[in-house]
Amino acid sequence: MQDTVIESKAPTAKAVQAERTKKTTKTESNAMNAKRSPTEIAESITETVGKPLAQNAKLAMRDVNVYYDQKQAVFDVNLDIAENQVVALIGPSGCGKSTFLRCLNRMNDTIDICRVAGSIQLDGMDIYDSKLDVVPLRARVGMVFQKPNPFPKSIYDNVAYGPRIHGLVNRRADLDEVVESSLRKAGLWEEVKDRLESPGTGLSGGQQQRLCIARTIAVSPEVILMDEPCSALDPIATAKIEELIAELSQNFTIAIVTHSMQQAARVSHRTAYFHLGRLVEVNETEKVFTNPDHELTEAYITGRFG
Amino acid sequence: MESSVLVIAIFVLGIIAFVVGRSRSVAISQNVGGIRFLNSLPFYYGALTALWCAIPSFLVFAVWSLFDDTIIRSTIIATLPAEAADSVGGNLNLLFNQIYNVSVGAAGSDSAPDYMVAAAQHLHSLQAISRWALTGLVLACALSTSIVVWSKINPQLKARYQVERVFRSFLFLCSSLAILTTIGIVVSVLFESIRFFSMVSPVDFLFGLEWSPQMAIRADQEGSSGSFGAIPLFTGTLLIALIALIIAVPCGLMTAIFLSEYASSRIRDIIKPMLEVLAGIPTVVYGFFAALTVAPFIRDMGLNIGLDQWLPISSESALAAGLVMGVMIIPFVSSLSDDVINAVPQSLRDGALGLGSTRSEVIKQVVIPAALPGIVGGVLLAASRAIGETMIVVMAAGLAANLTLNPLDSVTTVTVQIVTLLVGDQEFDSPKTLAAFALGLMLFLVTLSLNYFALHIVKKYREQYD
Incomplete structure (x- = not known):
C-alpha cells in the first residue's frame, strides 16, 4: 500500500492548480452548499468521509473526544495511522489538530484541565490505561514541537539526553555512536561535528529544529509526532526538514500537523482534514488535494477559507 | 499673606488658569473649523497655562522664602550700634535671638535696652514688608506669566509637546530622588569614615583581631x-x-x-x-x-x-x-x-x-x-x-x-x-x-x-x- 502511495505522491504544482480551479467553479455552481456556512456544515458532521481506517495500524484511535474543562475541542475522531506511514493533519487554526496530536503520547497530561475520552491504541495497547506509565510510552512515541526547543546544554548533551535518561547505552563510545548516527539521520552532522560541545541554543532556527529531531530519534521511537515543525523556519530550512521527513518515513511512523498544504502534499502519504474539532475527511494525499470527497475539504484546500 | 495661604492661592490661580486657557483654545478652535484643527487638545492648552501660572510663581516663592530670613537678619545686624555687639562678646547669633525674643514679646523683653527695642520694631516692619512684597511678587508673577501664555494660545502652539516635556522632567526628578539619596548616603558615610581613618589606621581596622x-x-x-x-x-x-x-x-x-x-x-x-x-x-x-x-x-x-x-x-x-x-x-x-x-x-x-x-x-x-x-x-x-x-x-x-x-x-x-x-x-x-x-x-x-x-x-x- 505504501509503495503505491509513494509513486502517486507529489503531483506537479501545475496539475494541482488546474484541478483546484476546476473544482472551485464546480463548487460555486452548487447552490445547495452555498446556503450553509462552513460552521453549520462542520457541526452537522457525524461521520468521517474517505478511508480513516487502515490495515496494519500502528496507532488506532476510536471515538476520541477531548475536553478543555467544559469546552469540547475534539469530537468522535476515528483514525488509523499505519506503520511507516506519514499522515498529515491539516485544517484551519483552532480546529483541534494539535490537541489531537498531543493525545497520541499523552502530552495533554501536562495540562490540568484537559480530559481525553475514547481509546487510543499503540500496537494494540491502550495508551490511556490507568496502569500505563507514560515515560516508556513517550520514549516510543516521540514529539517534535512547533518552536525549536533545544535544552540549554551542548549539542552533544542535547542529543545524548534521551539515551541517558532511558539508560539505552552503557559506554561512552556507544553514546558517541548514537549521537553521531542521530545527527546524521537528522542531516545535521556535517554542520556541527566540529562543535558538538557548543550550546545547542547557538544554532540557527533550522539547525535547532533538526537538532530537536535528532534528539527525538536518538531514543529510537517507533512513532514521531510533529506539531508544525516548520512554522518558525524559512523555506530553505523547511525544505531540509521535509527531505528529512521523507527519509525518516522509511523507519518511523510519522504524524505531522501542518498549516502548509504544499508541505502536506509533499511529505505525507495520507491526509486528514479537521474542522471545528471534527475529522472531516481522510484519504490518500493525492486524492485529498486533487479530488476531495467533502465540500469543506475542497473549500479549504482551494483557499476559500482558513 | 501667610505662606500657606499663598501656596493655596497659587494652586487656585493655577486651576483658574487651566479653565481660562482651555476655554480660550476652544473659542479659538471655533474660528479655524473645530478642535481637530488645533495642534493639541484643549486640555493641553489649559494645562500649559496652568503650569506657566503655577511653576514660575512657586519658584519665586521658594527662592524668596529661602533667603528672606538671612537678608533681614543681616540688615538688622548692620544697623545696630557698635555697643550692642560688645554686650554679647561679639556673638551675633545670640544678639539676633535676643532681638527676635523682644520682637515676639517673650519673657524679659520689658527690661531690654533701648537699641534692642528699636531693632525689634525694625525687625517687625521688615518682616511685614517682606511678606507683602512676597505676596505681591508671587501674584504678579502668576498673573503675568499666565496672561502671556493665554495671549499666545493659537492653533499652531505646540501645547501638548511642551506639557509632556514638563511632565517628563517631573518624572525624571522623581526617579533621580532615589539615586541622589544613595549618593548622599555614600558621601556622608564616606566623609565620616575618612575622619575615622585619620584617627585609626585602615590596616588596623581591616585586619585587627580585637x-x-x-x-x-x-x-x-x-x-x-x-x-x-x-x-x-x-x-x-x-x-x-x-x-x-x-x-x-x-x-x-x-x-x-x-x-x-x-x-x-x-x-x-x-x-x-x-x-x-x-x-x-x-x-x-x-x-x-x-x-x-x-x-x-x-x-x-x-x-x-x-x-x-x-x-x-x-x-x-x-x-x-x-x-x-x-x-x-x-x-x-x-x-x-x-x-x-x-x-x-x-x-x-x-x-x-x-x-x-x-x-x-x-x-x-x-x-x-x-x-x-x-x-x-x-x-x-x-x-x-x-x-x-x-x-x-x-x-x-x-x-x-x-x-x-x-x-x-x-x-x-x-x-x-x-x-x-x-x-x-x-x-x-x-x-x-x-x-x-x-x-x-x-x-x-x-x-x-x-x-x-x-x-x-x-x-x-x-x-x-x-
Missing part, C-alpha cells in the same frame, strides 16, 4: 586607647549569614520547585499567600522569637548532649540568630526562585517530557540548569539581605566580639556594633562613634556589590528567554 571600642574618658584609665580590629565582626557577620543561607537556600529552592512544578493550583493558592505573610512579619518579632525560644532551646540542647566539655556554649548564639534569620529569608529565596523557574519556557519542559523524561528528570536536568543564573542572583540578593539584617542579631546573637567559628558561642555582627555604637548620647568626634560610619561604609560596599552582581546575573538570564 574589637573593643570603649574609649577612656580620662587619660589615666585602663585600656584608654580602644581597639578597632573589625575582623571579629566580619567573621560573626559571615558566620550568621552563612548559617542563614544554609537554611534558606535549600529550603527556599525546594519550596519554589514544589510550588511551580508539583503543587496543584489549590495548594499553591494556600501556600503562596502564607509565605508572603512570613515575609511581612517585622524582623523584631523574629528577633524575640530567636532570643526567647530558639536560643535557650539550642543552649539546653548543647548542654544536654554535653557539648560544653569541648566548646563554650552561650545563651545567645550565632546558631540561634542564623536559624531564625534563615527562616526569615526563605520566602525571599522561594519567591525569587519561583519567578525564574516559571520564566523557563514551557516548551523546554514539553521537549523533555516528550522524550519520556520523568518529572524529576525534567526539573533536575532541564529546568534547574536553565533557571540557575536567576537562582544564583536570588541567592546573592538573599545573602545581602542576611548580611544587612540587624534586629534579629541584636536580640539573639549577643554583643561580645568573639573571634570564633563556634556557632554555639555568642558573636557579634557589623550591624549590631553600629547600633550599639550609636545608641544613646554620643560625641561625634571620638573614634568610637566614628567607627560606626566606617563599619557602615563596609556594609554598604559589600551589600551594594552583592546586589549589583545579583541584578546583573538576573538581567543576563532574562535576556536569554525574552
